[in-house]
Amino acid sequence: MNFKKYQQYPTIQNFKREWADKTITKAPIYCSVDLRDGNQALENPLTIEQKLEYFKSLVRLGFKQIEVSYPSASDTDFNFTRKLIEEDLIPDDVAIQILIPAKKEWIKKSVEAMKDVKNGIFHLYNPTNEFQRRVVFQKSDDEIVQMAVESMQYLVELTKDFKGNVIYQYSPESFSQTNLDFAIKICNEVINIVKPTVENKMIINLPNTLESCTPNIYADRIEYMCKNLHHREALIISVHPHNDRGTSVASSELAVLAGADKVEGTLFGNGERAGNLDIINFAFNIYSSGIDPKLDLSIIDEVKNMYEEKTQLFVHPRHPFVGNMIFTAFSGGHQDAIKKGIDFYRQSESKIWNVPYLPIDPKDINRGYENVIRVNSQSGKGGASFIISEFFGVNLSKDEAIKFGDIIKKESDKLQRELKKEEIINLYEKYIKKGI
Template identity: 25%
Template structure:
């Protein structure tokens, strides 16, 4: 038996994951996810890019001040201003604060983006690491676009920054270009050719442009990488990042050929996945590995028979191992606060007394309308009542009339910047009329890119869940709303998107791997 080696899990959901179109989060939303990541027991949480905006700085600062378990990382470019800003946010975590600085090393980036020579890149990287090391010994350096960097030069950069004080070296496949055998070879090359490689932890950060982020990360671990950077549900730039749940469960499930482990409490995976979907409005595809709705579903008769006889015939892991309970029905109209609070805690929500009371009132109202309350209904309640608190725009009341002979008409009353406004318009359908009226009231110039409707659970009394994608000046956001009345749910989703858009438009563009 080979010795079991522990692999560090560096979660960048709150930084790289937030850079997914429409996934921008408020400070409170980031803090809620950070608490759940702490329950998940990841080793490092990359809380944001402090220089990017005041909101990002404050989010990193609050997470550094509040969380006590994992290391807290803040991303920064290899320049004095970025590094100083990052430490000012991270210093509250003391020795757990990690300055994560980066600089591109590939020919294409040096020529077209940086306009630097090789020596200038080395000098800049070394100067950045030295400045960071002046604040803390916990310094990580990333060679942006390392996967497309000439290996001798990459080794030269890595050796120089380790000498300068970097204690973690990250090798990103920034554009998801490599295949597993190739990426594993890069890690082996560095292990063999960098004189001081034992002076730092070797990390990898893979993107999923070719659908190989998890495979490349596992190949890197087999080649000697000791840290994997990943995100919940695999969200991130373009096609996303290495999926945390997939790489962690692969290491857990295949101990026969992968003698590695992690500190992750896998029983919190499902709750973390659901919380992120609720916060961002980005739903998980049904056939997504580990956390998709169909991941443990069996429809084929042969499969069903096999699972009834012995689960391992068609299940290589148990639903319980990721925190997915078999019986989702837990509450009804006769349930009290204790059962309600306990179930929310199990789902990963930590609410204050005021938020809990508001959520409970909404739960009781829904329970009077529905016979059965499912976990998905609770997620929707939290999304509408707590996480998705309207900011600039708030729906007060609405009425829609429609039919085969009547022109669809929506009358909407909203609170906008604290003032009540009301309007009515005709549309081609009830949803179109509703959106037109809201757009008139808010004077929004945003374009509607997509609109989707689904039932949160089964049955004709199920809550409807709507998602809209809006675009303005190249910025895209997702809005989400839930309500037993699908038209009201549509209005909630549209208004939610407008509130998110108002926040996103204030944020500065941030760099990425």
């Protein structure tokens, strides 16, 4: 392996960052890109019927901005967009977003797809990094700027008579590999075309199209852009982090500290390559900090089932907050701490959740405590005692707990597997209750 062919990501020199002294105090604007970015990464893209059911779940979850399609890419995307609008399937407080490449014929088709939309976000993009400019498009910097400016002018012209609420969004699509000064130049040129105001803002989207740097460097780049874009008060700064380094959630959190107002992502991180930002993970992190996540996370298991059925992708059992085993402890030391923590939480009638190894109360997402402690040969007296107290209503004495823990450990060792709740209760009745 030749590591020398790779280079370190450049940092911003002589930059006085402010984000490091800030904390997140409220949820940003969320935009789901499941039906576009996530959908294009599926082996079998969703049908119109599947997209509609998925869309309804996103609305139930609480998303107010949903990127529904790339209308110029396929008839399915175009027709799905028309179906949503013509059949009045979009709630009045939800905006649908479409992705538009900076090419006139595709802009025209995309605008046709959004005819009569009540709340529409027109997301225009073109690649801006030096390599793509030079090798893929074979254009100069000025020609790339001209592409963006002329495309936005054309988009504004085509949508000027729309009766609904129109919001323009621009992305320097390869922002993560784009020279910052050039990114500022092209964004400001586009901003000058739209002429946003505080009452009618536009969105500047700054994607980590390919995640190549640590989250702190991404945050620096976002803050630098925020400080150098024209009419910042009339802009909504959006981020679209991918997960190539596995740090998209951290990148998003630090980007919000750095000034981002909106985050784009998908349920459970589906997307190209290593995926997009896992917006569910992000929202749960906010929730577990005592901040309203602005999504109804109590229905997340229902949403997870829908997601797995439609995408044929499966949420990892260790997925933060949502995986089937995320609240599960097998370790004896963990189990003892959890049991004592839950007992104290109940007895003290505490208003603050503070139970070891459980970041949130499983009951917040309609999960009971049945799977919190599972017993195998790695477990100790605390796990078995918890099962008996929680599901049999009996509190073991210290001596009984030690004796019963040894019995459980030997039985699990003998069977070479986890013991079920019913088996544990049967062993209790046989060896402890009857005193055998």
